[in-house]
Amino acid sequence: MSTTLVYLDSPSLAQGSEPGKADRELLAIAASRGDVVVAVPAELPEAATAALGAYGATAVVVPDAPLEDQLVAPHAAFVAAAAQDAGADLVLLSNTGEGREIAARAGIRLSAGVVTDVVAVGPDKTFTKSVLAGAYTAESRATTGIAVATVKPNSVEPAERGSGTAGLRAISVPQAGPAARIESTEEKPLSGRPSLDDARIVVAGGRGVEGDFAAVEQLADVLGAAVAASRAATDAGWIEHSYQVGQTGKTVSPQLYIAAGISGAVQHKAGMQTAQTIVAINSDPDAPIFEIADFGIVGDLGEILPQAAAEIQRRRA
Amino acid sequence: MSDATPLNVLVLVKYVPDAQFDRRLDPGTHRVERTDSILSELDEYAVEAALQLVEAHGGVKAGHRVTVLTMGPDGAGSAIKKTLQMGATEGVHLCDDALAGSDAAATSLALAAAVRHLGGFDLILTGMASTDAETSLVPSQLAERLGLPQLTLVSEIALEGREVTARRDGDTRTQRLRAPLPALVSVTDQFDEPRYPNFKGIIGAKKKKTHTLTLAELGLSAEEVGATGSWTEVVSSAARPARTAGTVITDQGDAGARLADFLADQKLL
Ligand SMILES: Cc1cc2nc3c(=O)[nH]c(=O)nc-3n(C[C@H](O)[C@H](O)[C@H](O)COP(=O)(O)OP(=O)(O)OC[C@H]3O[C@@H](n4cnc5c(N)ncnc54)[C@H](O)[C@@H]3O)c2cc1C
Ligand SMILES: Nc1ncnc2c1ncn2[C@@H]1O[C@H](COP(=O)(O)O)[C@@H](O)[C@H]1O
Numbered sequence: 001m002s003t004t005l006v007y008l009d010s011p012s013l014a015q016g017s018e019p020g021k022a023d024r025e026l027l028a029i030a031a032s033r034g035d036v037v038v039a040v041p042a043e044l045p046e047a048a049t050a051a052l053g054a055y056g057a058t059a060v061v062v063p064d065a066p067l068e069d070q071l072v073a074p075h076a077a078f079v080a081a082a083a084q085d086a087g088a089d090l091v092l093l094s095n096t097g098e099g100r101e102i103a104a105r106a107g108i109r110l111s112a113g114v115v116t117d118v119v120a121v122g123p124d125k126t127f128t129k130s131v132l133a134g135a136y137t138a139e140s141r142a143t144t145g146i147a148v149a150t151v152k153p154n155s156v157e158p159a160e161r162g163s164g165t166a167g168l169r170a171i172s173v174p175q176a177g178p179a180a181r182i183e184s185t186e187e188k189p190l191s192g193r194p195s196l197d198d199a200r201i202v203v204a205g206g207r208g209v210e211g212d213f214a215a216v217e218q219l220a221d222v223l224g225a226a227v228a229a230s231r232a233a234t235d236a237g238w239i240e241h242s243y244q245v246g247q248t249g250k251t252v253s254p255q256l257y258i259a260a261g262i263s264g265a266v267q268h269k270a271g272m273q274t275a276q277t278i279v280a281i282n283s284d285p286d287a288p289i290f291e292i293a294d295f296g297i298v299g300d301l302g303e304i305l306p307q308a309a310a311e312i313q314r315r316r317a
Numbered sequence: 318m319s320d321a322t323p324l325n326v327l328v329l330v331k332y333v334p335d336a337q338f339d340r341r342l343d344p345g346t347h348r349v350e351r352t353d354s355i356l357s358e359l360d361e362y363a364v365e366a367a368l369q370l371v372e373a374h375g376g377v378k379a380g381h382r383v384t385v386l387t388m389g390p391d392g393a394g395s396a397i398k399k400t401l402q403m404g405a406t407e408g409v410h411l412c413d414d415a416l417a418g419s420d421a422a423a424t425s426l427a428l429a430a431a432v433r434h435l436g437g438f439d440l441i442l443t444g445m446a447s448t449d450a451e452t453s454l455v456p457s458q459l460a461e462r463l464g465l466p467q468l469t470l471v472s473e474i475a476l477e478g479r480e481v482t483a484r485r486d487g488d489t490r491t492q493r494l495r496a497p498l499p500a501l502v503s504v505t506d507q508f509d510e511p512r513y514p515n516f517k518g519i520i521g522a523k524k525k526k527t528h529t530l531t532l533a534e535l536g537l538s539a540e541e542v543g544a545t546g547s548w549t550e551v552v553s554s555a556a557r558p559a560r561t562a563g564t565v566i567t568d569q570g571d572a573g574a575r576l577a578d579f580l581a582d583q584k585l586l
Contacts, residue, residue: 104457111485113548138554180466180496292560307573
């Protein structure tokens, strides 16, 4: 029986909420291999421990003293200590910027191989990921006894609520070494739309929206979709950087990606070309985005997007 | 920063296959085929950040140094050359056949050894990710190995005396960071656009020196790096079938409705 350590740090957990979808995906992968120990970097209310137990954790590990308000290093020291304490042969984290950084340092502390951007974990700890901007699928393994992997959301079915219970254990965390102090944290406002990571459908706008995302947002809302953007649109300040899809933004694989006023630069394609279906709307018939679109429309997005939104609404009425 | 203590900045850059061309994995080794390679465009932001930091405190004339270090094959000298043309003061090329096939753990081991060997840096700047491996692991692993504070994925950076401050933008929040020097900073493409080498820079670079380092000089053996020193291995790889163009229509005034038809046909509504 193998033990997997799952690192969860969503703030909602510390407030006593149920684990979110991405967290439950990690729990599901861990449960498929055996024992599940969850590590949370903060004090936990009893309700949260109970919820983690119900979703498959056999034990929950927290630090015995609050971690310093410092970047990454204390969290990595905690994860490594928790993995050793649990006797885990696999550590799973979410594939966020911070998740990858904690994984990186915990990997050094544990002398463990680290694999990022994982979409599937095989029974023998074979990790599937896409490489070279989606051009290849590769399987890799750690050559060390313990492996650390960061897993992308929407990779597996999330764990279901069961009737299990988990015990809470506090462990001491070794010195993390020099670290940067976090002087202030400003939360970004939530949009109320599905998040880019979880969305089944994404509607994206580029330079072609000419400063106005209203038509993109309107179609997104009719489709229950997330909104996204090219770097040209985020650089112009028309929309926040966290909506950027591409090499230096988010990598998404939704069922449907609608690109409006986006030319299809390699750096943009790197973030969306693994979508199941791609629709492109562009006034330039030679735009490279048409080379990868399942359905392309040459025309003005200012007319096409509102018409599509109205038409979809009409059919649903 | 007082002028009496010149800054010593190290920038880590990688020589990578140009993403504008088709990039391929070798079907036998599953390694990236190293053709048409260039300085990773994401590392240009780190070079730009280093140059701006130094310029804000009197520039190279004040004795500040911006050294660029790359670990890579013979051709990687061209990546260093571009950074020298941009304004870096000297280059270091860690080059050894045994390094081929290093994963992040082995790469960070070798780079950490090189940093210790060269010594004396106040700041180490890196890119946010390499455009070939795309893992973003190396900066954090270097910070762990060297025992340095990390200020990673930052879009702004400044020096206040012997402290560095930075702005880190995540998906859900923005953080302000501060650490004493020496520190390691990874710079995102939200930093200012990297400069192009100008004529003066291109001429000036011809006089700048690039020093080559070998594993032996770092006290590392071949087994500690490369595939044998790595903690991960790629066991299989397969090219994804290339996407092909589907139907393209030209709007005749009804394209919005035809889009709705397409989505309905695909059961996406
Ligand atoms: C280091 C680096 C990293 C990068 N990372 C990313 C990244 O993560 N994501 C990303 O997206 N880009 C990234 N880029 C930028 C990328 O190279 C392109 O510049 C960018 O994707 C272009 O955005 P765009 O398609 O919106 O703009 P453009 O290329 O300007 O295209 C706009 C398109 O809109 C069309 N259009 C104009 N008006 C209309 C209209 N009324 N109706 C319909 N169509 C219209 C035009 O025909 C054109 O095809 C990166 C670049 C670099 C150097
Ligand atoms: N071989 C290398 N030589 C020098 N720097 C590197 C090398 N590999 C990675 N780096 C640095 O680490 C950053 C992140 O790379 P990676 O972890 O591979 O995504 C890059 O932007 C570089 O600054």
